[in-house]
Amino acid sequence: MKTNETPIITITIKKLRERFLWNFIEVLFLPVAKEALMGGGLGTRGVRSAAISSAALLFVILLFTFRTKVQLFSANEGLLLSVAARDGSQTRLRPEQKKNAREHKLDEYMKQRKGYCDEQGKWTTLTFDENDESEYKNKKVIAYSEYADSQFDPTLTEERTVVMQTCEIEDKDGESGWIIHRIGPMVGIGGYDRHEITVINLPHPHKAKFFTGKMMAPVYKNGELAGFPPLHSHHVMLGFSGVKHAFESHGDAPCSEDLGGESCYLISYPDGYGLPFINESVPYRDELMVNFIFNDVRRRNENVTPHPMLFYGEVALKWSAKVDEIKPVSMAALHMRGQYHGYVANIVTKRPSLRWSTGTWPVDGKIIISPEDQLPWFHAHRSYFTAFWAFAASPEELGLTTKLLRKVDDNNQTRNGKLDKFDLVWTPDDPIRALEEKVAQSKKGLKSLRCWLVASDEEKVLEYVNETAGFSPELSEPWQQNWKGSWYDRAGEVHCNPWSFEKGDRYTVVGMNGIDDRYNWTHDQSDFFTMMQHNILFLLYETTGPELGPTMEMFGGFNTQGETKIMLKWSYIPSVFKNRTDYFFQSKTGLKKFEGELSQHMKMVLQSDIGLLHDPFWQLQEWFQKYE
Numbered sequence: 001m002k003t004n005e006t007p008i009i010t011i012t013i014k015k016l017r018e019r020f021l022w023n024f025i026e027v028l029f030l031p032v033a034k035e036a037l038m039g040g041g042l043g044t045r046g047v048r049s050a051a052i053s054s055a056a057l058l059f060v061i062l063l064f065t066f067r068t069k070v071q072l073f074s075a076n077e078g079l080l081l082s083v084a085a086r087d088g089s090q091t092r093l094r095p096e097q098k099k100n101a102r103e104h105k106l107d108e109y110m111k112q113r114k115g116y117c118d119e120q121g122k123w124t125t126l127t128f129d130e131n132d133e134s135e136y137k138n139k140k141v142i143a144y145s146e147y148a149d150s151q152f153d154p155t156l157t158e159e160r161t162v163v164m165q166t167c168e169i170e171d172k173d174g175e176s177g178w179i180i181h182r183i184g185p186m187v188g189i190g191g192y193d194r195h196e197i198t199v200i201n202l203p204h205p206h207k208a209k210f211f212t213g214k215m216m217a218p219v220y221k222n223g224e225l226a227g228f229p230p231l232h233s234h235h236v237m238l239g240f241s242g243v244k245h246a247f248e249s250h251g252d253a254p255c256s257e258d259l260g261g262e263s264c265y266l267i268s269y270p271d272g273y274g275l276p277f278i279n280e281s282v283p284y285r286d287e288l289m290v291n292f293i294f295n296d297v298r299r300r301n302e303n304v305t306p307h308p309m310l311f312y313g314e315v316a317l318k319w320s321a322k323v324d325e326i327k328p329v330s331m332a333a334l335h336m337r338g339q340y341h342g343y344v345a346n347i348v349t350k351r352p353s354l355r356w357s358t359g360t361w362p363v364d365g366k367i368i369i370s371p372e373d374q375l376p377w378f379h380a381h382r383s384y385f386t387a388f389w390a391f392a393a394s395p396e397e398l399g400l401t402t403k404l405l406r407k408v409d410d411n412n413q414t415r416n417g418k419l420d421k422f423d424l425v426w427t428p429d430d431p432i433r434a435l436e437e438k439v440a441q442s443k444k445g446l447k448s449l450r451c452w453l454v455a456s457d458e459e460k461v462l463e464y465v466n467e468t469a470g471f472s473p474e475l476s477e478p479w480q481q482n483w484k485g486s487w488y489d490r491a492g493e494v495h496c497n498p499w500s501f502e503k504g505d506r507y508t509v510v511g512m513n514g515i516d517d518r519y520n521w522t523h524d525q526s527d528f529f530t531m532m533q534h535n536i537l538f539l540l541y542e543t544t545g546p547e548l549g550p551t552m553e554m555f556g557g558f559n560t561q562g563e564t565k566i567m568l569k570w571s572y573i574p575s576v577f578k579n580r581t582d583y584f585f586q587s588k589t590g591l592k593k594f595e596g597e598l599s600q601h602m603k604m605v606l607q608s609d610i611g612l613l614h615d616p617f618w619q620l621q622e623w624f625q626k627y628e
């Protein structure tokens with residue numbers, strides 16, 4: 001390692017110590033001191049000063065203990081320390097601050113839903129009926145629902161009838177609010193069963209000019225959000241004009257208890273930002289669709305038959321029509337590239353290993369960083385995920401060449417198909433140290449680090465939840481019963497330093513996957529996921545140039561020569577094409593022509609080899625009609 005990297009570690013230890021001490025002061029020292037100074041229950045002066053000196057003694061002991069801890073820590077968690085040194089001040093919010101902000105947002109949402117939708121009876125019901133006479137008559141809402149006894153072996157599937165209830169909430173000014181859809185009911189039977197529903201042409205809020213957030217979660221019949229356990233949100237993908245993950249919730253959406261718990265199902269943008277929604281008299285328009293799978297993960301076996309559990313999928317979008325107050329921004333989902341496996345997952349090794357993806361930015365811009373709003377946010381199957389690091393550099397500039405990559409060698413039993421050309425990993429003995437050394441010696445160096453998440457006891461990606469028994473007076477609801485004691489996925493915390501970029505600049509996201517010894521691999525999900533991993537960085541970005549950058553999903557390869565697959569909203573029309581939209585959108589031929597030209601255009605903009613994944617609405621409808 002270069003000598004000039006050493007000071008960073010020193011600084012970090014200092015910073016970590018400050019942070020650590022602050023926690024101690026706040027949690028242990030202040031309450032005692034406060035009690036002592038205020039007199040509280042301690043009557044006499046003597047007792048008071050005794051309390052002060054014992055608090056001070058405690059403080060010194062803790063300080064001493066902590067010094068020893070730091071030394072151990074720094075010996076084997078090199079990158080963690082370098083990473084923390086770069087923690088931008090805006091991400092240094094204390095856990096309680098994040099928890100409070102997140103819970104507050106959910107409380108507000110719940111209050112509005114209860115007061116308006118429930119108490120004033122503003123839910124309207126939409127059945128999925130071909131003869132629907134509503135505004136969706138010609139656009140037809142299509143729902144495809146399927147239940148299976150088991151997520152693992154969905155041979156026994158059955159279609160069920162569902163309805164959708166919708167409630168459109170307007171704030172007092174009539175210019176912002178929520179649209180809430182509740183879809184179901186579903187009846188869980190435990191044992192990791194599977195409930196899948198798709199709604200294309202999801203009704204959108206009438207006045208919306210922007211979307212400014214989402215709340216997507218399973219809810220019980222009383223409207224309470226369901227936790228994990230008992231319900232796993234395998235995925236809730238709200239597609240926005242062909243961009244499948246414009247809004248999403250996954251199994252790792254809930255935060256750990258002390259960082260907001262289920263309130264993290266709600267992610268809204270900081271004030272003043274929104275994704276523009278096109279609902280105007282132009283030939284192209286935005287459309288929404290949703291697809292979700294929930295699993296009831298309660299225990300079910302020869303000895304245990306859980307009570308049937310009724311629940312719904314709640315899919316809500318926050319909207320605004322305040323064109324003067326909202327700055328249009330864009331969403332990007334930065335995926336790892338895949339080949340054959342469903343939903344572009346990758347097979348990873350059981351032992352800790354690294355893989356990465358790269359891509360380029362289509363415009364000049366900057367990433368919106370707001371930790372209390374969970375922006376940016378990272379999705380992975382947490383039982384075999386430890387960390388990610390995102391750099392403002394290409395892999396080559398970080399010393400990450402494809403020579404380091406090997407085929408996955410300990411995990412070929414997967415039910416998700418054969419290993420493909422993207423199932424590659426870098427497996428140094430000590431991945432974190434190896435990455436740090438590689439990057440520290442590279443052209444762009446550790447200073448190119450922008451965002452990261454590292455699992456720790458404070459920022460858990462897995463949380464142990466105790467088991468619960470069957471019915472009893474305390475556990476009278478089915479959703480309280482028969483949980484397995486296990487480690488369950490939690491969001492963890494993404495940290496970022498300010499990140500601005502120019503058109504054509506590279507990013508590289510490195511993920512560290514593999515089974516973490518700390519959890520002793522008691523996790524129930526291992527059988528199912530068979531080490532199929534996603535490592536997706538979801539973010540909101542502001543464009544600083546004249547033309548708003550696309551809302552998009554990027555599937556980046558391992559090097560700058562590799563092809564990037566990109567998924568763009570079908571309503572994304574770069575200005576060079578605006579004068580021909582009538583032609584492009586009048587027929588399928590026009591659309592094909594548009595796709596061809598857009599593809600050429602994006603190749604130029606992104607300065608790389610790209611494959612355009614365009615998913616126009618008519619294709620989607622045709623695809624779904626096959627199922628009827």
Ligand SMILES: *[C@@H]1O[C@H](CO)[C@@H](O)[C@H](O)[C@H]1NC(C)=O
Pocket residue numbers: 135204205206279280281
């Ligand atoms: C926007 O969409 C709604 C349907 O939700 C429609 O009734 C309304 O006329 C649309 N507005 C414009 C300006 O197209």
Ligand SMILES: *[C@@H]1O[C@H](CO)[C@@H](O)[C@H](O)[C@H]1NC(C)=O
Pocket residue numbers: 409410411412
């Ligand atoms: C599958 O894994 C086993 C055990 O690691 C190994 O011996 C075998 O060669 C692998 N097979 C293939 C086709 O990679």
Ligand SMILES: *[C@@H]1O[C@H](CO)[C@@H](O)[C@H](O)[C@H]1NC(C)=O
Pocket residue numbers: 466
């Ligand atoms: C979980 O169970 C353990 C062991 O029985 C117990 O010590 C702990 O308090 C329980 N936790 C909760 C949150 O109930």
Ligand SMILES: *[C@@H]1O[C@H](CO)[C@@H](O)[C@H](O)[C@H]1NC(C)=O
Pocket residue numbers: 520522
């Ligand atoms: C890990 O779990 C196994 C089986 O549950 C147990 O036998 C073993 O002692 C555990 N190991 C550690 C280090 O906790």
Ligand SMILES: *[C@@H]1O[C@H](CO)[C@@H](O)[C@H](O)[C@H]1NC(C)=O
Pocket residue numbers: 575576577579580
């Ligand atoms: C559309 O505008 C582009 C430049 O923005 C121009 O090159 C092209 O000729 C125009 N096409 C038509 C049909 O007006």
